[in-house]
Amino acid sequence: MTPTLYGIPNCDTVKKARTWLDQNGRAYAFHDYKKAGVDRAMLEAWVATHGWETVLNRAGTTFRALPEADRSDLTADKAIALMLAQPSMIKRPVLDLGDRTLVGFKPEAYAAAFG
Numbered sequence: 001m002t003p004t005l006y007g008i009p010n011c012d013t014v015k016k017a018r019t020w021l022d023q024n025g026r027a028y029a030f031h032d033y034k035k036a037g038v039d040r041a042m043l044e045a046w047v048a049t050h051g052w053e054t055v056l057n058r059a060g061t062t063f064r065a066l067p068e069a070d071r072s073d074l075t076a077d078k079a080i081a082l083m084l085a086q087p088s089m090i091k092r093p094v095l096d097l098g099d100r101t102l103v104g105f106k107p108e109a110y111a112a113a114f115g
Contacts, residue, residue, distance in 0.1 A: 004029045006038070007093035014093045017105040026114060028095075033087040043080055046094060050103050052079035055091055062088040 005021065005028050007014035021028050046055050056079045057063060063071065063082075070082065083089045095102040095110070102109055 001098040002027050002029050003098070004031055004096045005093050006031045006033050006090075006096065008032060008034045008088065011092045013105050017093045017095065017110070020105070020107055020110055024110075024114070033090060038084070038087050038090065040080070040084060043083055043090070046101060046103065047076050047080060049101060052076045054103050055079070055094075056083060057089050057091040060088060062086050 003026070005014070005017060007017070007030075009015075009030075009032055018028075018030070043055070052074070056074070058071075066082070091103050093105055095113070097113060100113075102113060
C-alpha cells in the first residue's frame with residue numbers, strides 16, 4: 001500500500017513532510033483535504049486513535065477565529081463537527097501508513113515509521 005499524506009499544499013509543515021518523503025525516496029499519495037474534504041469515518045478513526053486534542057489544530061487562525069461558544073466545552077463529537085465543516089482545523093499533516101497514522105511531522109517519527 002502506498003502511504004497517503006493528508007494536508008494542505010501551502011502549509012509549511014506539510015511542505016517539510018513532503019520534502020522528507022521525497023528526499024528519502026518514499027512514494028506517497030497526497031490528499032488535499034481542503035479541496036477534497038475528509039471522510040467522517042476516517043476523521044473519527046484518527047480521533048479514536050490519537051484523541052481529538054491531538055487531531056484538532058487549536059493553534060491555527062481558523063480555530064482562533066471561531067466564536068467563543070464554538071471553542072468552549074469541546075468534546076470529540078464537537079471537534080469532529082468543527083473539523084468536517086472546516087478541514088483547515090485538522091492538524092497537519094496526517095500520514096496514513098495503512099496499519100497506523102502519524103499526526104504532525106517530526107523527522108525522527110517518520111524515520112522510525114519507515115524503518
